[in-house]
Amino acid sequence: MWIKSNPSLGEIKQVSYLEDLMNKSKNDLANRVTMLCKDFNIKQTEDGSWLNFKDIENKDTFKIDDLRGSYAIGGVDLSSTTDLTAAVLYVEKQGKKYLISHFFMPSDVLKERIQEDNVPYDIWVEKGYITLTEGSQNDFSLVTQWFRSMIDKYDIRPLWVGYDPWNSQYWVKEMEDMGLRDGKDKAGSLYA
DSSP, X not given: OHHHHOTTBXXXXXXXXXXXXXXXXXSOHHHHHHHHHHHHOOOOOGGGOSXXXXXXXXXXXXXXXXXXXXXXXXXXEOOSSSSOEEEEEEEEETTEEEXXXXXXXXXXXXXXHHHHHTOOHHHHHHTTSEEEESTTSOOHHHHHHHHHHHHHXXXXXXXXXXXXXXXXXXXXXXXXXXXXXXXXOTTOEEEO
């Protein structure tokens, strides 16, 4: 079984490494989930995840209007075709922490993602949590527009936005045109 998921076993990855990993994973769920996914190509499910919905559920709500005039820290995970693209703003106000998030997905993959992931993306689209982009690729300019709307509608201004530099050069240019400057670091960051 190990050789099927690790065809270069013994040359690049050693058997002793997998044995050590297996032993560590017996009592460490987080390690086990990562090992099964990364070393044995077994897709992770919520049943085996180290963090489940019950752990992160927060029933507190807030009105975005209450955050008007705030500064924020942003984060973006850009994806090209099949994954969700995520845009997030973190705001701290009066000792409380708030997350404002929005997601983007190509319209052509919606039905496929619902079936494969067993997630009600269509309902989230209806509720406005996800913006569908036309076609089979995410349109990163919609991510820029979302950040712009947070500034224009709510006066919530990102002071810093972290991002993965992969495939982001055009999006970074758009964000620079909006007034942020590129930090020119390997991790990817834009500053006010």
